Amino acid sequence: MIKYLGSKRRLVPTISAMARAASARTAVDLFTGTTRVARGLKEAGLSVIAADSASYSEVLAEAYIATDSRRVDLGAVQHEIDQLNALEGHDGYVAQVFCRQARYFHPDNGRRIDAIREAIEQSHPAPIQSGARAAAVAPPSPPAPSPPAPVADPVRAILLTSLLEAADRVDSTTGLQMAFLKQWAPRATRPLSLRLPALLPGLGRAVLGDAVALAPRLPPVDFAYLDPPYNQHRYFTNYHVWETLVRWDAPEHYGIACKRVDARDGATASAFNRRKTMPSALKAVVESLKARLVVLSYNDESWVGLDELIAMCAQRGSVQVLRFDSKRYVGAQIGIHDPSGAKVGTVGRLRNEEWMVLSGEPDLVAAAARAGAEAPTALQPQ
Numbered sequence: 001m002i003k004y005l006g007s008k009r010r011l012v013p014t015i016s017a018m019a020r021a022a023s024a025r026t027a028v029d030l031f032t033g034t035t036r037v038a039r040g041l042k043e044a045g046l047s048v049i050a051a052d053s054a055s056y057s058e059v060l061a062e063a064y065i066a067t068d069s070r071r072v073d074l075g076a077v078q079h080e081i082d083q084l085n086a087l088e089g090h091d092g093y094v095a096q097v098f099c100r101q102a103r104y105f106h107p108d109n110g111r112r113i114d115a116i117r118e119a120i121e122q123s124h125p126a127p128i129q130s131g132a133r134a135a136a137v138a139p140p141s142p143p144a145p146s147p148p149a150p151v152a153d154p155v156r157a158i159l160l161t162s163l164l165e166a167a168d169r170v171d172s173t174t175g176l177q178m179a180f181l182k183q184w185a186p187r188a189t190r191p192l193s194l195r196l197p198a199l200l201p202g203l204g205r206a207v208l209g210d211a212v213a214l215a216p217r218l219p220p221v222d223f224a225y226l227d228p229p230y231n232q233h234r235y236f237t238n239y240h241v242w243e244t245l246v247r248w249d250a251p252e253h254y255g256i257a258c259k260r261v262d263a264r265d266g267a268t269a270s271a272f273n274r275r276k277t278m279p280s281a282l283k284a285v286v287e288s289l290k291a292r293l294v295v296l297s298y299n300d301e302s303w304v305g306l307d308e309l310i311a312m313c314a315q316r317g318s319v320q321v322l323r324f325d326s327k328r329y330v331g332a333q334i335g336i337h338d339p340s341g342a343k344v345g346t347v348g349r350l351r352n353e354e355w356m357v358l359s360g361e362p363d364l365v366a367a368a369a370r371a372g373a374e375a376p377t378a379l380q381p382q
């Protein structure tokens, strides 16, 4: 799994326990990111829809959520991975832009990423326009089809996932692509190596799109998990390298970080990254989802307070809140530095509080809250 700001790795057992306690059979993970939570739910036996506005999330969701591992010839995929690992590197966009102008990868690895990505495009070209992608760009109209919907080319998604994860293991960042380390990270000089992703058996679906537009169009589910962005920092720019690696569109770029120029377009903005629009966007999503139980993750450092979140969720039925003490993200742990690497500021607090707001049918909320409070987690329940 890729390094990801706001990843809920440590809460997966809690969320899965809640879904099981609510006897949920279907679920949606509407801001799925790395797909960790959706994977946990799929492993718990649920049929899961994993949705996000990021192209790399769609690929990860196609591989981990929408692909049933029992229907894939894993030996044949491993053979393709072996062939990709054996390719000679050559200079392309990644080597030029992400290794020489910026320094996200060592050039030896960047040249191999170029060769491998190009080979995937040759052997598994992008589908003309998938239903999910069409839904993301077109205004919402008829209801989205119920899961499962087959992925046009699961092997393409599996190979891209394998490449994303391999590139993540040798990157030279602190986990965000707004900047790169001044000196190569030790892992950056290790050779890139693709592995077969740990696919799961079972049903699911990947959806690319804006949560506000998607929420009213999704089919009814038993369990919905919401993990929206908490502040102005945009995932589109924080993870622009993954976006480009998946889209493979060699975009014009700007700044030292070589961000995609379309990061400046309104079309790539998210209502969840603006203080003004975030509360109403979240309210619209919470109100329009058809789900018996909704679990909303949030924390105490953001724009909406706990009382406001509870008020948003109250119309769904009963509401209960679980609170967890948590370590803040890596940027806060390693300090504030200027572009030359010198320490310039002092870090604020190093811990925050994660909230999970449960709402819906009273008996389901009560059962899920009990199970969530008792589930093993690396976070400290309050």
Ligand SMILES: C[S@@+](CC[C@H](N)C(=O)[O-])C[C@H]1O[C@@H](n2cnc3c(N)ncnc32)[C@H](O)[C@@H]1O
Binding pocket: 004, 005, 006, 007, 008, 009, 030, 031, 032, 033, 034, 035, 036, 037, 051, 052, 053, 054, 057, 209, 210, 211, 212, 227, 228, 229, 230, 235, 236, 270, 271, 272
């Ligand atoms: C806090 S992260 C989710 C992390 C995820 N739960 C995990 O464990 O990996 C928020 C996610 O919301 C997505 N996002 C931002 N704005 C969105 C929008 N308007 N619609 C759908 N997804 C959005 C981002 O791409 C990002 O993956």
